[in-house]
Amino acid sequence: LYRQMTRELAKASPKARARRLTVGTRTIDELLRRYGRSSSPGVQKVVTYLQNGSPWWLTFLKHRGMDATNNRGERGLREAIVIRKIVGTLRNWNGAEAFARMLSVLGTWKLHGENPSTKLYAVLS
Structure with missing residues (x-):
């Protein structure tokens, strides 16, 4: 997902960035739906991590010039x-x-x- 979202990001048009944001959001939502009820403590830890940061994971797609990492x-x-x-x-x-x-x-x-x-x-x- 990371590679898909960041590939040639500097050259991406606003429309392409918006499409990537939609795809990325859907992918994260699907992962949360698929693994959200897992009984594995390790999986639950990752699910919680994704849920807690979900509003911010793809912020770099909304704001040109923002890095995808910290x-x-x-x-x-x-x-x-x-x-x-x-x-x-x-x-x-x-x-x-x-x-x-x-x-x-x-x-x-x-x-x-x-x-x-x-x-x-x-x-x-």
Whole structure:
């Protein structure tokens, strides 16, 4: 299903994306119908996982430019996690809040192709 939904997605027209969304939604619904009453705990765990995320599984088909996976988001968090581990931990809520805001601003500048050092210097000058 993943390959079918993401194949040449960047080139897909809005109409093709809508068709993929319909097919994907029907496929997930069919899987839930078929396996929803399974007595296997493993299958039930997967069914619950699919049900809980069903409104969001195919969001990338609704919004052009959105990734089908969360890899980009996780890559964006890596730097913050490394810093947190080096520092040890952020000792209080105010420090954690300030750190999160600072990383958000710096990350946004990076995404927009700006040089964070130059932008920070300009803002603080």
